[in-house]
Amino acid sequence: MVSIAKHAKEMFFGGTIVTILFFLVIGFMYPATNVDVSNGNTMPFYTDGQNIMGQWTHWFANLFFTGALLLLGKALYSTFLKMDMTEWNWFAFGSFLLFIYGLSSVASGLFDYNLFMIIGDLLLPIGLLLISYSVYKIYEPFEEA
Amino acid sequence: MDFILIKEAYIDPIYPIIAFIAFAASGWAAYNGYKLYNVTKGASDFWMFLSAFMGSITVYSGLLFARTTFLVEFEIPIKALQDLTIIAAAVYAALAAIYIKRMFDTLSK
Numbered sequence: 736m737v738s739i740a741k742h743a744k745e746m747f748f749g750g751t752i753v754t755i756l757f758f759l760v761i762g763f764m765y766p767a768t769n770v771d772v773s774n775g776n777t778m779p780f781y782t783d784g785q786n787i788m789g790q791w792t793h794w795f796a797n798l799f800f801t802g803a804l805l806l807l808g809k810a811l812y813s814t815f816l817k818m819d820m821t822e823w824n825w826f827a828f829g830s831f832l833l834f835i836y837g838l839s840s841v842a843s844g845l846f847d848y849n850l851f852m853i854i855g856d857l858l859l860p861i862g863l864l865l866i867s868y869s870v871y872k873i874y875e876p877f878e879e880a
Numbered sequence: 881m882d883f884i885l886i887k888e889a890y891i892d893p894i895y896p897i898i899a900f901i902a903f904a905a906s907g908w909a910a911y912n913g914y915k916l917y918n919v920t921k922g923a924s925d926f927w928m929f930l931s932a933f934m935g936s937i938t939v940y941s942g943l944l945f946a947r948t949t950f951l952v953e954f955e956i957p958i959k960a961l962q963d964l965t966i967i968a969a970a971v972y973a974a975l976a977a978i979y980i981k982r983m984f985d986t987l988s989k
Contacts, residue, residue: 792960803974857898867905870934
């Protein structure tokens, strides 16, 4: 079996690029509907001829979150996963799902709003459950000692 | 009319359940992360930032839960608060990433 640890860099960059391309493909298949545009949910966030500044803040906050999660994932991959620690694999996968959550929040401002909001809302609890399980598994040996 | 449509979209009972699962999971992770920081007695600062990151996510999903259940009428201000917490979470995640690197640099010396 091929070890993840040996191909950490390829896994990280390949996985990130494939995910972003996948979101772009889904986005072009399901572009913003007329209802999204008239409600001001899609860029440039205009409704009744007025620009909604709060939507811009929301969009950039999500973009910043996605970027920060990418940085955290890079740090995890380049340190813990190289040592083949099983618990950290779950943590990295959880943070990857949170990255997808951020990506779908960003995509909801560009493409079909409802579709990407549903994808994000479903992936957020799964990612957080994985992270909480891995943090518990990392803490367990310390508790026994 | 649009405002009523937004309110109707969130009445679906699956959204509060999903938000509650996220809230509980992130709270559990933040609690364990903070305990780990106490066990290591601050030797690895990155646990502090990681539990702060999880704490921010807990507040974020808690606000999401409140927004989808009993505070539906305060949709706009709670959304603004959620943006604030997600920015805090992003800052803590970036700091945790820097501190992971720093910890391994000091260990390898």
